[in-house]
Amino acid sequence: MKTVTAHDLAETYDLVVVGAGPAGLSAAATAADHGVTVLLVDENASIGGQFYRAITTTPVEAPGLLGPDFWKGRPLAQRIAAAPVSYLPKAAVWNIVAPTGPAAGFEIGVSGGGAARVILAHQCILATGALERPFPVPGWTLPGVMTAGAAQTLLKESGLVPSGRTVLVGTGPLVYALAEKLAAAGAPPLAVLDTTIGANWSAALPWLPEFLISRFAVKGLRLLAALRRCTRVISGVSEVALDGTGQGVERIRFRRHGGAEETLAVDYALLHQGVIPNIALSCVAGCSHDWDPLQLCWFPTTDATFQSSVGGLAIAGDGAGIGGAESALIAGEIAAIGAIGRLGFVAADICDGLIAGKRRQWSRSLRGRRFIDHLYQPGRQFRIPANPSTIVCRCEEVTAGQIRRAVVEGGIGPNQVKAFLRSGMGPCQGRLCGQTVTELIAEARGVTPADVGYFHLRPPVKPVTLAELAALKR
Amino acid sequence: MFRRLPDLAVRKAVSFTFDGRSMQGREGDSIAAALLANGIDHVRVHPVSGAPRSPYCLMGVCFECLVTVNGVGNRQACQTELRDAMVIESQRGARAVSDEISQ
Amino acid sequence: MSEGEKFGEVEIAIVGGGITGASLAWGLSRLGKKVLVLDEGDVAFRASRGNFALIWVQLKGLGFPAYAHWTNWAADAWPGFAQTLSDQTGIDIAFRRSGGLTLALSDDEMEKQAKAWARLREQPDMPACPHERLDHDGIGRLLPDIGPDVVGGFYCPRDGHVNVLRLFAALHRGLALSGVDYRADHRVDAIVPDGTGFRLSGAWGEVGSAKVVLAAGLGNAVLASMIGLTMPVRPVGGHVMVTEKARPFLRYPTTSVRQTDDGGVMIGTSQEERGFDTSVSPAVLSTLAERAIRTFPLLGRLNVVRSWSALRIMTPDGFPIYDRSLRYPGAFGATCHSGVTLAPAHALRLASWIAEDGSSSGLLDVFRGRRFDVPALA
Numbered sequence: 038m039k040t041v042t043a044h045d046l047a048e049t050y051d052l053v054v055v056g057a058g059p060a061g062l063s064a065a066a067t068a069a070d071h072g073v074t075v076l077l078v079d080e081n082a083s084i085g086g087q088f089y090r091a092i093t094t095t096p097v098e099a100p101g102l103l104g105p106d107f108w109k110g111r112p113l114a115q116r117i118a119a120a121p122v123s124y125l126p127k128a129a130v131w132n133i134v135a136p137t138g139p140a141a142g143f144e145i146g147v148s149g150g151g152a153a154r155v156i157l158a159h160q161c162i163l164a165t166g167a168l169e170r171p172f173p174v175p176g177w178t179l180p181g182v183m184t185a186g187a188a189q190t191l192l193k194e195s196g197l198v199p200s201g202r203t204v205l206v207g208t209g210p211l212v213y214a215l216a217e218k219l220a221a222a223g224a225p226p227l228a229v230l231d232t233t234i235g236a237n238w239s240a241a242l243p244w245l246p247e248f249l250i251s252r253f254a255v256k257g258l259r260l261l262a263a264l265r266r267c268t269r270v271i272s273g274v275s276e277v278a279l280d281g282t283g284q285g286v287e288r289i290r291f292r293r294h295g296g297a298e299e300t301l302a303v304d305y306a307l308l309h310q311g312v313i314p315n316i317a318l319s320c321v322a323g324c325s326h327d328w329d330p331l332q333l334c335w336f337p338t339t340d341a342t343f344q345s346s347v348g349g350l351a352i353a354g355d356g357a358g359i360g361g362a363e364s365a366l367i368a369g370e371i372a373a374i375g376a377i378g379r380l381g382f383v384a385a386d387i388c389d390g391l392i393a394g395k396r397r398q399w400s401r402s403l404r405g406r407r408f409i410d411h412l413y414q415p416g417r418q419f420r421i422p423a424n425p426s427t428i429v430c431r432c433e434e435v436t437a438g439q440i441r442r443a444v445v446e447g448g449i450g451p452n453q454v455k456a457f458l459r460s461g462m463g464p465c466q467g468r469l470c471g472q473t474v475t476e477l478i479a480e481a482r483g484v485t486p487a488d489v490g491y492f493h494l495r496p497p498v499k500p501v502t503l504a505e506l507a508a509l510k511r
Numbered sequence: 512m513f514r515r516l517p518d519l520a521v522r523k524a525v526s527f528t529f530d531g532r533s534m535q536g537r538e539g540d541s542i543a544a545a546l547l548a549n550g551i552d553h554v555r556v557h558p559v560s561g562a563p564r565s566p567y568c569l570m571g572v573c574f575e576c577l578v579t580v581n582g583v584g585n586r587q588a589c590q591t592e593l594r595d596a597m598v599i600e601s602q603r604g605a606r607a608v609s610d611e612i613s614q
Numbered sequence: 615m616s617e618g619e620k621f622g623e624v625e626i627a628i629v630g631g632g633i634t635g636a637s638l639a640w641g642l643s644r645l646g647k648k649v650l651v652l653d654e655g656d657v658a659f660r661a662s663r664g665n666f667a668l669i670w671v672q673l674k675g676l677g678f679p680a681y682a683h684w685t686n687w688a689a690d691a692w693p694g695f696a697q698t699l700s701d702q703t704g705i706d707i708a709f710r711r712s713g714g715l716t717l718a719l720s721d722d723e724m725e726k727q728a729k730a731w732a733r734l735r736e737q738p739d740m741p742a743c744p745h746e747r748l749d750h751d752g753i754g755r756l757l758p759d760i761g762p763d764v765v766g767g768f769y770c771p772r773d774g775h776v777n778v779l780r781l782f783a784a785l786h787r788g789l790a791l792s793g794v795d796y797r798a799d800h801r802v803d804a805i806v807p808d809g810t811g812f813r814l815s816g817a818w819g820e821v822g823s824a825k826v827v828l829a830a831g832l833g834n835a836v837l838a839s840m841i842g843l844t845m846p847v848r849p850v851g852g853h854v855m856v857t858e859k860a861r862p863f864l865r866y867p868t869t870s871v872r873q874t875d876d877g878g879v880m881i882g883t884s885q886e887e888r889g890f891d892t893s894v895s896p897a898v899l900s901t902l903a904e905r906a907i908r909t910f911p912l913l914g915r916l917n918v919v920r921s922w923s924a925l926r927i928m929t930p931d932g933f934p935i936y937d938r939s940l941r942y943p944g945a946f947g948a949t950c951h952s953g954v955t956l957a958p959a960h961a962l963r964l965a966s967w968i969a970e971d972g973s974s975s976g977l978l979d980v981f982r983g984r985r986f987d988v989p990a991l992a
Contacts, residue, residue: 495922
């Protein structure tokens with residue numbers, strides 16, 4: 038692996054891979070091993086993505102703390118280090134233009150170190166992973182309210198843990214894993230406020246046998262047992278609000294099963310209710326997307342090699358639907374083999390054989406997932422704020438009540454509502470409100486999210502300075 | 512604040528200032544991590560409402576951790592590596608681009 | 615799906631709910647008319663969401679003095695219109711009659727502007743249009759952040775700008791408050807005159823109306839022919855970029871750079887003849903960015919957070935078409951590419967003209983579409 042800067046980039050690569058998490062690393066390494074010229078672009082300072090964040094740089098050396106699943110990223114890091122891949126860290130991809138003719142390539146707008154470039158790629162793999170589902174509850178914009186993923190990042194990257202009264206709020210494996218890790222690190226949370234919907238069990242139950250024979254089962258059960266030993270778990274939380282002053286969050290108010298309001302004084306609240314695909318680039322590239330009624334998120338539609346509706350553009354890993362790090366790693370290989378085949382580096386029949394084998398492996402890696410998806414499907418009240426003053430769009434401070442009113446006044450979809458209210462116009466470009474806006478409009482209109490649609494995204498999907506744009510070769 | 516675990520691998524100390532106060536972080540920290548480790552939860556006031564905001568996602572998505580770094584406004588603290596002698600300032604509302612030029 | 619849809623009694627059906635359609639509907643409802651607005655859905659071309667939000671008088675009406683009068687009338691009506699709309703809806707649309715500038719980055723550009731102004735002044739029957747030629751220093755007194763490449767420009771105190779998205783939202787709230795029946799996702803594909811009125815239909819079903827008004831932007835081209843009108847409009851593309859919010863530093867709007875009341879700086883606008891293609895071209899953005907930085911060097915440091923490419927609705931001579939069908943009385947059409955500047959004229963005067971069946975002639979007669987009817991060549 039050779040680290041490059043935006044200035045050193047070649048004009049053209051056979052393959053550009055966006056994102057250096059499990060899917061991107063395995064895709065880049067697989068393709069490079071077959072002689073394909075590969076550029077791997079990533080926003081972070083080091084490889085790993087979110088799950089394997091700081092895998093090569095973490096100061097947390099005690100192996101037990103970050104856990105065996107984290108250290109599974111090490112062989113992958115070694116593999117990419119040895120692969121002939123050009124690696125551009127600390128760079129944002131802000132645009133992808135699909136080829137207009139068979140001879141042309143993808144035009145990829147990249148910006149890093151204060152310089153923007155447009156480079157050509159014959160094939161492109163997006164491995165931009167997932168982001169945490171928005172958790173729009175009253176007070177979620179207060180200082181001291183962060184995502185559970187943020188705490189994971191601080192732990193992995195800098196060995197930092199919250200000090201003070203910390204509560205974890207939400208549902209899903211990451212919540213429990215973080216609680217257990219913080220406890221192991223000597224910073225046990227005050228409590229875990231579990232928002233898992235009890236009624237989800239009936240939908241999840243049919244998938245229990247598959248779960249029990251999956252790799253998740255032993256781990257999960259052990260985790261839940263450990264959790265109750267190390268912290269107070271408050272189950273059945275049906276309502277959450279955060280209060281604070283100008284200085285930050287001070288207390289959390291909640292109800293269990295709709296009962297009386299309870300409060301806890303807190304310094305930090307870490308929120309999490311699962312992850313959703315990061316679809317910014319697949320949207321701007323013009324890929325078709327669909328709404329997943331189980332995972333409750335948009336995902337780009339893909340074929341057997343994870344190729345999207347835009348030929349030559351594949352989406353591997355959680356960006357194409359949530360499956361976790363291990364399945365992302367396999368998906369990256371499959372997407373890479375698909376790209377290699379289309380590039381003509383390996384004969385089609387050989388690729389097909391390789392892909393068939395990898396697909397079986399990939400399917401196995403997803404075993405048990407359905408149970409998790411059903412059980413931890415976040416509750417409506419935590420996705421679609423009932424309180425009209427709850428902020429939905431954090432960048433422009435647009436509330437749920439304003440969005441509901443805009444629907445009544447003719448805002449039939451997210452783009453018209455965006456024009457009326459600016460929701461989704463800020464620097465995050467809708468990543469933190471898009472999902473909520475779609476679901477709010479769908480609920481207000483009594484239709485499905487698929488009927489409502491999503492923001493029409495255009496470049497730049499990451500901010501880029503005017504000077505960088507002006508300096509582009511034209 | 513966030514505290515550093517006791518038994519971490521040794522990383523070089525990095526000195527910086529935040530709103531004129533001298534602080535230290537470690538090599539490998541993002542600006543956001545270093546600020547949280549120094550007890551700074553509140554890095555900016557929102558340009559629309561003036562409400563205080565702090566780092567939220569730590570992965571470059573939410574743009575809540577915007578600060579001014581060496582005179583350049585609206586830098587994502589979680590996506591910017593901490594460097595020695597950085598002058599970091601809280602972002603007070605919208606970016607004051609004409610003041611930046613005169614610096 | 616449409617069988618059960620209830621429309622009530624429709625006096626006037628307006629096709630299109632953009633700024634022009636909404637302005638007309640707002641004005642007609644204030645005249646006591648029962649109005650139905652049939653609009654497209656969330657995804658549509660919608661110049662209303664893509665324009666540059668200037669209220670502009672400078673150099674308007676070159677070759678068409680009546681258009682200069684019409685534009686001036688609208689500009690003068692803007693303060694009252696903005697106030698009425700804000701009072702009704704509670705939405706501040708940030709109308710500012712600040713005066714505006716066209717800047718020149720070369721002597722050649724400056725001379726072209728000067729010649730255009732000279733030609734405008736020589737036209738007969740023109741309204742007064744005060745303007746001032748400024749050199750670099752003169753511009754610098756108004757806009758201190760200009761770069762050395764700015765050689766000069768023209769200032770016109772009658773120009774201004776508005777928060778166009780809030781204008782759009784306020785018009786729609788105004789419609790809701792006035793009891794206008796607004797239907798999104800009701801794209802009209804056919805209009806059939808039925809002797810006493812019109813049947814309008816689409817995938818959603820059908821509705822009958824005594825009068826019909828086309829305000830469907832680029833959709834007018836096809837719909838007009840169904841009701842005996844000529845509205846030969848074509849798309850002309852334009853790119854716009856917006857930066858992150860900055861503290862106010864641009865006191866006056868210019869034709870290519872303006873700071874919104876929200877703090878973002880809008881940078882526009884290109885002109886492309888490429889049909890209905892609305893994909894964003896990085897090369898065009900780059901060209902716009904370069905010019906913007908030459909004009910205001912400090913812009914180079916700002917981050918662009920959004921860009922888009924939208925379609926202007928252009929007639930062959932660039933001027934509006936307002937028309938009524940002679941063959942099918944009760945059918946009207948309106949189209950222009952200055953729906954923001956002209957919004958009060960549409961809401962107040964054009965709405966009255968339609969309400970009165972187009973009988974009050976005068977000014978509006980010169981905007982009729984038949985000016986484009988050319989005899990077929992033998």
